[in-house]
Amino acid sequence: MNDTSPRRSKCDQIVEAACKLFLESGYETxxxxxxxxxxxxxKRTVYSYFENKEVLFGAIMKSMCDNTGCTHPDTLDPNLSLKEALKEFARNMVGLTQTPEQRDVFRVVLAEGIKFPELGKTFWDSGPELAKQILAAYLTEQISRGVLAIEDPEVAAMQFIGMVKWPHSMPELFGIKGNTTPADRQRALDQAISIFTEGTRAKS
Amino acid sequence: MNDTSPRRSKCDQIVEAACKLFLESGYETxxxxxxxxxxxxxKRTVYSYFENKEVLFGAIMKSMCDNTGCTHPDTLDPNLSLKEALKEFARNMVGLTQTPEQRDVFRVVLAEGIKFPELGKTFWDSGPELAKQILAAYLTEQISRGVLAIEDPEVAAMQFIGMVKWPHSMPELFGIKGNTTPADRQRALDQAISIFTEGTRAKS
DNA sequence: TATCATATACTACACCGTGTAGTATAGTAT
DNA sequence: ATACTATACTACACGGTGTAGTATATGATA
Incomplete structure (x- = not known):
């Protein structure tokens, strides 16, 4: 009778609440x-859907991890120029991981990594590892075309990702509120791409 | 009587134990x-030195954060070549943050960042921010000498740090045991420096 | 079609065992 | 006298269970 939103199944309500609270405060708290x-x-209804707290937490977090990766396009657009393709990829990646929700998932997975080790792997495979694979494939292609010259494209992919993500995802993770504007971020992204492409371009 | 190590003050014993346990298991657990x-x-002795659990945790973590930064040399060696200076810096940085203890500090600060917001700032300022400042100063110097051409040296410093750290600190943080050898890491570092220097070198 | 029976999903709430922050107290060593 | 130990204790929150009772849907019966 007192349902805030109409016709939401109990299970959905529980999952939604658990998501919110776990992301806000972590497992223990x-x-x-x-x-x-x-x-x-x-409370009894919660336990009728989920065996215990660990199971509930595991299910919630796993589904959130899975939802992260699936929105990634699985290749870089080959019709774009090198710089444009990289920029598009970076923008997409930053967009995905920039949301407060994704930041919280990241934080909680990391925080509870000791108690739930398999969670780290799940997150890794569906997030950073996936992005790396996609980018590495593109880089390898560009190498074989003679556009780029890179010794280890997989490592280079990680380095590119680190370069793009670190400067603004790390401060945010630690609660440092930089006064960066969208324009700042745009310029930072352009600079990263410039450094990376200039630094990896095949010498003619 | 049962002191494992001779003549350690009670306070030191408490601090040491708290460090170990907090880093292993976090605050709540x-x-x-x-x-x-x-x-x-x-237990009474613990409470005679530290008012309560939060105070103890805060003191422990703050001192660990402070200890992180102070071992950083505060400039890059100007006598070395660009590549060598950067390599030295990167090696030092990786060495500092590669230790299991530093990884745990990182993890715990992040995990408890919601309950202890000021901790994030402390860690940031004495770790990543400090490293950034040092590197940015060096880059700025190299720019003014016409060796490098970078629009925003502060952002570039962060990008360099991300490039160097991300590929091996992230997997480790998530418990992904890569089978990377020291030689692998050496090559990754060389590649990062190559990309960065080539990508930022002033066009003659 | 109206009424009753049954099953199921859920609530409200008391309850148990356990763990934990923090305190109080009595005693011991120096 | 001081600093510390050992231990019992309080107060409370939490995970999880048991239970009595309600709401709702379905289907059979008349």
């Missing part, structure tokens, strides 16, 4: 009572 | 009883 309350559901 | 036991000290 979030209580099952709090989840039940937040979900407008009795 | 570590109990004050466990700290007292690990320190070979009674």
């Amino acid at each position: 979030t209580s099952m009572d709090a989840i039940a309350t937040e979900a407008n559901v009795s | 570590t109990s004050m009883d466990a700290i007292a036991t690990e320190a070979n000290v009674s």
